[in-house]
Amino acid sequence: MDLVSVRTVRTPSHRDDLALSPGDRPLGGGTWLFSEEQPGLTGLVDLTALGWPDVERTAGTLTIAATCTIAALLRVRPDAAWSAWPLVDRCANALLASFKVWNAATVGGNVAVGLPAGAMTALLATLDATAVVWTPDGGERRVPVERLVTGVRTLDLRHDEVIRAFVVPESALRATTGYRRVSLSPHGRSGALVTARWTADEFVLVVTAATPRPVVLRFAGTPDAAALDAALGAELGSDADWYDDPHGSPAWRRSVSTRFARELRADAAAAAAGASASAGGAR
Ligand SMILES: Cc1cc2nc3c(=O)[nH]c(=O)nc-3n(C[C@H](O)[C@H](O)[C@H](O)COP(=O)(O)OP(=O)(O)OC[C@H]3O[C@@H](n4cnc5c(N)ncnc54)[C@H](O)[C@@H]3O)c2cc1C
Known part of the structure; x- marks a missing residue:
């Protein structure tokens, strides 16, 4: 959409040109900036001109x-x-x-x-x-x-x-990652996105889309099922911790995210069991 309040569009060539005045916003690709009204926006500073x-x-x-x-x-x-x-x-x-x-x-x-x-x-x-x-x-x-x-x-x-x-x-980047996502409709916005990264020494679980902010749970090694549930309960124990919008209710988001977290933990545990079995076989 046209941003009718915008008066200036700057294309800085180096950092000294970047100073942002109160009505300025940095411009990336503009796919969100140009998708809705931007009250108070008077200037755009195009970061892509910096040639990073x-x-x-x-x-x-x-x-x-x-x-x-x-x-x-x-x-x-x-x-x-x-x-x-x-x-x-x-x-x-x-x-x-x-x-x-x-x-x-x-x-x-x-x-x-x-x-x-x-x-x-x-x-x-x-x-x-x-x-x-x-x-x-x-x-x-x-x-x-x-x-x-x-x-x-x-x-x-x-x-x-x-x-x-x-x-x-x-x-x-060298770790293994896992991913689960769900939306209420086939082409809908993510209602829950749960990702994980693991090695033999660490398991990291990240909940987004279902929560207002990214929630990251870290464990030394793959936790057992009870430890995962306890950590989820401690960090995301109440419905108020879960995001509520037309793309999903807090109760649904909690339910699907918990299931995804358990599945990813099980994937990491299975990988660890497989690795120790092949190490045993090699002995
Ligand atoms: C069809 C469609 C579907 C979309 N689906 C999703 C979706 O599922 N999830 C989602 O999150 N978004 C979605 N979007 C929104 C948007 O396209 C994305 O979030 C996109 O990645 C925004 O990037 P951009 O470079 O276009 O940002 P811009 O529109 O250029 O900027 C977005 C905001 O970030 C600020 N900004 C940009 N770069 C910087 C920077 N380097 N430093 C500081 N501030 C900065 C801008 O000032 C502005 O406030 C969708 C948009 C469309 C059109």
């Missing part, structure tokens, strides 16, 4: 630019050891968006909108990513993605701050 590389590989990390589109992320060729990489495709497909939207929508824009069904937030939280946030004084601060999104459309992000990138540790 989509991804950068350094020893031990993968850095994904906030301006990397979902389509460009899907085109990245993963290293052979990145067992977690199928989660990228799954989370892209979890968005209620076609490939046409993927070509414009950015990873940073998806996180910055702060919708519970923000599947890039789920992906990055599952991969233990840290957001690099540019502050207006020319500095930066780093926030784990799981703590950047604090609620429905609320972030630990000031109006004049910009997400520059997400840093993913390679150790998380």
Whole structure:
């Protein structure tokens, strides 16, 4: 839709041009900004003009630019050891968006909108990513993605701050990941999206879409069924902890998310049992 209140559109070529005035908003792909009225918005600052590389590989990390589109992320060729990489495709497909939207929508824009069904937030939280946030004084601060999104459309992000990138540790990329999603209708917005990442030493469960903010539960090794249920109960024990909107009631979201969490735990336990059986056979 036309944003009739917008008076300026800036295309910064370097960081010094980036300063955001009170009516300014950063522009990623614009797929959300142009989808509804934006009261008080008078200026757009197009981050894609800054020319950040989509991804950068350094020893031990993968850095994904906030301006990397979902389509460009899907085109990245993963290293052979990145067992977690199928989660990228799954989370892209979890968005209620076609490939046409993927070509414009950015990873940073998806996180910055702060919708519970923000599947890039789920992906990055599952991969233990840290957001690099540019502050207006020319500095930066780093926030784990799981703590950047604090609620429905609320972030630990000031109006004049910009997400520059997400840093993913390679150790998380080498882990195994699991995924479960459900929506009330075949092409509906996610009602619950539960993802997990595990190794022999760690099991990390991430609940999004069913909760107002990402909920991350960490365990040393695969928990038993009782320990998982206890952790879910401690973190998400009341209906008020679950998101309530036309895409699902809190009771339904709690029920399907609990089932998904149990299934993912069982997958991790089965993988651990298989690994110890083959280690025993090799002896
Ligand atoms: C058909 C359709 C289906 C969709 N389905 C989903 C869905 O299932 N789940 C979902 O979460 N969204 C969905 N969306 C909304 C939206 O397309 C996505 O969230 C998308 O990833 C937003 O990215 P963008 O780059 O287009 O953001 P923009 O629209 O450019 O920006 C979104 C917001 O983030 C801010 N922003 C952008 N980049 C930065 C940055 N680097 N630093 C700080 N602030 C920034 C902007 O100022 C704005 O407030 C859908 C949209 C459409 C059209």
